Amino acid sequence: MSMRVGIVGISGFGGGEAMRLIANHPHFDLVYAAGEGSAGSRLLDRFPGVPQKLAGLVIEKWDPASLPKLDVLFASLPTGASAEALARVSKDIKIVDIGGDHRYAEGWTYGLADIWPDQIKGQARIANPGCFPAATLTALAPLLVNNLIEPGNIVIDAKTGVSGAGRGGADSKFGYAESNENLQPYGLLKHVHMPEMAKTIARLGGASVAGLVFTPHLVPMTRGVLVTIYCRGSATTDQCLDAARRFYFERAFVRVTDNPPQTKWATGSNLAFVSYAADPARNLVIAMGVVDNLGKGAAGQALQNANLICGLPETAGLDGAPVWP
């Protein structure tokens, strides 16, 4: 079986990773790629290592009204740029929006593919979770559904590689000399990923969430997200690990580990790693989650969602091992 897929936002990091994964997918053929600055170039001009079968594909100027026949469109546009444009895409084309505009928007399903895959199957409009929410919610879900932590008392200390900030920032904050050998907190008390996390925690934990604390940090590495989450609860470490192992028993991409996970374990893959360390005497549960921000945190989960909505095995094209070292 072969399906026709397209990418808009091909020149960004998320779009580029989607291209890499699609090139390795047994059922998806990339027949359309669009971008802004790169329109008119061939994929080979932008990606010197692109597989030969895709090398000659010409990047088009993005126009939602004149798309070719497609089964699935992957959209990886800057926040604010996709809401209106994607509304003009034909209903015959399924969409996975890697960007942030449709998370918890009406008519769109929030695509936590490892947490509620059954709600994704059969849908046609998927809002792909952000990288921080992907790591955070994967770590928290087993605790929340088993009432092992208080949903209203969660502190998320998040760390991301610089590719999470997107490409080519003219902002010198992301210049090599400024970011290298530097560790930078940012966006305190107001990060754009907060709402989708709060809504999902409330949904999984059965309570409204007002007190969520989230602090992102920019780490001098290209890829990787680690969240260290401080929760209140009296569960033991083993109870948390057991809850996660049961919760993810049939899920191919989530690994529950005894040791604290490292970001490099996930690099280049769609895997998520979760672990826990608890101290009932202090009413403390530490949950940890690791993803590749461009894998499970963006394009990897997007392909997983596309597999689900297309009725394919969710692991199709995604079962490669991470790159190490």
Place this chain on the structure above:
Amino acid sequence: MSMRVGIVGISGFGGGEAMRLIANHPHFDLVYAAGEGSAGSRLLDRFPGVPQKLAGLVIEKWDPASLPKLDVLFASLPTGASAEALARVSKDIKIVDIGGDHRYAEGWTYGLADIWPDQIKGQARIANPGCFPAATLTALAPLLVNNLIEPGNIVIDAKTGVSGAGRGGADSKFGYAESNENLQPYGLLKHVHMPEMAKTIARLGGASVAGLVFTPHLVPMTRGVLVTIYCRGSATTDQCLDAARRFYFERAFVRVTDNPPQTKWATGSNLAFVSYAADPARNLVIAMGVVDNLGKGAAGQALQNANLICGLPETAGLDGAPVWP
């Protein structure tokens, strides 16, 4: 005025940084250096860029019983290696122990030079704080002494560059290919720096501390420590900043900043940066502290302590700007 100083543990990162700072000090002359593996070499053999005046100094085998006449000895030995040896050093020689064996030990003053300088002046045995405690306690002290946070409910999420782990780890955990592009939590719920932090928090906050949470992370950079500390309290951001500005009003090395501090701001210097972000509606105070783990986190504070115990200006030899970028 000229004082004779020595370093034991010259080949490690802490000892090497002490050498660099002493070379630039107006009153300290390095007349003795000792090491294990490096004994018999000249400083020039180990440090190709060592200033010429020190190049020919021969590194001796460490023997506390046969030291030359010294005013101050800086000890930078692995944990466990200094307790017995330093007991054999003549009482005529003042000691600043950069290692971990004497923190809150009897007869030793815990050398938080920016927090209680008056308790350090006139002492002869100083236990230099660890790098995590230096960053953490500098950020917390103004909040604790002003009762702006609950001392029993503190969560410290700490991040350090790899030089914090010491030199030449045969442990592949610190190999370049393994550490680069990787972010690693470690030592959950049991780090060696916990006791000195808990004791100091209790002392400053006027209460015993049982619930302290501390999670260190290894970040792919050489130098730098950032702590992000989650506290409970109803103070506003401005109240916290004001408290810190008052507390550190006369201190040369602590900078209170409106924006979240970055580790690169401190690289190569003895500076500490602290900032705060609070949300009274959530009873939340986030305190942040940044130091260079080899500066304020080790050799920088050691020289500051040496200045204090020798009756010198505390800034002598330490007023250089950080290295940027």
Place this chain on the structure above:
Amino acid sequence: MSMRVGIVGISGFGGGEAMRLIANHPHFDLVYAAGEGSAGSRLLDRFPGVPQKLAGLVIEKWDPASLPKLDVLFASLPTGASAEALARVSKDIKIVDIGGDHRYAEGWTYGLADIWPDQIKGQARIANPGCFPAATLTALAPLLVNNLIEPGNIVIDAKTGVSGAGRGGADSKFGYAESNENLQPYGLLKHVHMPEMAKTIARLGGASVAGLVFTPHLVPMTRGVLVTIYCRGSATTDQCLDAARRFYFERAFVRVTDNPPQTKWATGSNLAFVSYAADPARNLVIAMGVVDNLGKGAAGQALQNANLICGLPETAGLDGAPVWP
């Protein structure tokens, strides 16, 4: 068609990369893995992200006399460790030796898969080229066979990421804090890769080579090799590019580019990139070659060689796009 393959030296970087590529190969089943320090562990214990189908495979102690039935064995042992041991492997098992002991050894074919694939097909003992030779010889071959440069007057300035030095060096030269933010020349005038390069240049260029100059440098990055090669000849840039395009016309893994290649173009792939810049007025030809030292420089080329000796398409399992960024 399914073939049974094994890896000895699974815990090293080359062995680990071979595992990653085999896991994605349509015809190779990994049924045997051996190591020294890791014997007794499951693959999952060493590689937290290993694909599920391989997770439970137990690493055995390496014993060439008691191997299971295998079609191909990939050997990735330290230099000096494989010559004797591999002699004891049954003749029924084909071997690709990623290590350095059999390059230009009797009974072994030097496996330059992009340069002389026809000499590899049907063989049973392949010595896989080193990472520097892979990059160097791929760049030089078209010039040598077309007599565009003088084979006796070649200067190779080579740069490698730190994983090229192998894993877990107790040598602090490869420690993170020592290697990061550092660039180190090493092994001047005597690198172990010299003989295989000199022999191949002589073979391709039809002349003995005495004057080869080779200078490797250690670069602060994990993966990647770039060689910048200074040759004497009167060809133009276009003549060099044309010669390379003709030479590699049917080769899937070599890309000839107008612009100087960057190491990141190859990361995680089996690709090699070559380019040229010439100035006939100065009798100068600069040839450049880029590979991933663990891809084309080790495990990638090893699988390509295995495909060739097994009669499979040379691209089987190797056509993934590089990881970017």
Place this chain on the structure above:
Amino acid sequence: MSMRVGIVGISGFGGGEAMRLIANHPHFDLVYAAGEGSAGSRLLDRFPGVPQKLAGLVIEKWDPASLPKLDVLFASLPTGASAEALARVSKDIKIVDIGGDHRYAEGWTYGLADIWPDQIKGQARIANPGCFPAATLTALAPLLVNNLIEPGNIVIDAKTGVSGAGRGGADSKFGYAESNENLQPYGLLKHVHMPEMAKTIARLGGASVAGLVFTPHLVPMTRGVLVTIYCRGSATTDQCLDAARRFYFERAFVRVTDNPPQTKWATGSNLAFVSYAADPARNLVIAMGVVDNLGKGAAGQALQNANLICGLPETAGLDGAPVWP
């Protein structure tokens, strides 16, 4: 003695490093700082770790016609931006131009402070060498003046950290995610530093130079330049080392080392390291030079030049040890 100095281009990397060094200088007082984007800010706003004595200095808009009384002006402007503007500076103000516009320009002395310090003393207009020339010419000078190599047959393979490209490049080539884990050759056969190197080599070698080859590479590190230079000559390694030791006998900042120098040896300092490896049988001399591109390659040498033209000891303010690790 106290001298009034100013910096124009304070926000760039070169200007910032000049500020750091001036802050530590015993005779220079920074009384004027100018920039474009940063005009109106205090130094503290741009450099959070700036020494307290400079913190309140307000950055002015650059106007060469309305400078305060100054003894020395350090200019660190983009190439092309200083030629006209500096012509309008009063003759009473000495200028060290860190930028590239005046190298070998009429009325300006090319400031190779370690090679011809006597030609610099007493001058009022100094063109500071570029970072690549600083490393290259320091390594080559002893060979050239002793006729140990052929001046017309020199190949320079140069490697630089990313700060050498200047600050805040909107160019994504210098973005963190694009530069990290990447090694990029650039500017083949046409780099802007070529003319000053060719002219100096001709001057030192007593012959015109047409065949110089120079290839720069961008290395994923912040600071550091290493040049590996391939020359023709029959000298032995010892003869080269001896020539360099004699040539630099009285020079404080050049270190001749038996082992190949590493960039980290120079970080944060004004040192240059040179070494040599020769093979008379192949008529080969390899010369190596290391500098910090912002030290000896920019601001360090600029201060050394300023010391020379002001009649101060050349080491004033520059004798600090490099930062390690």
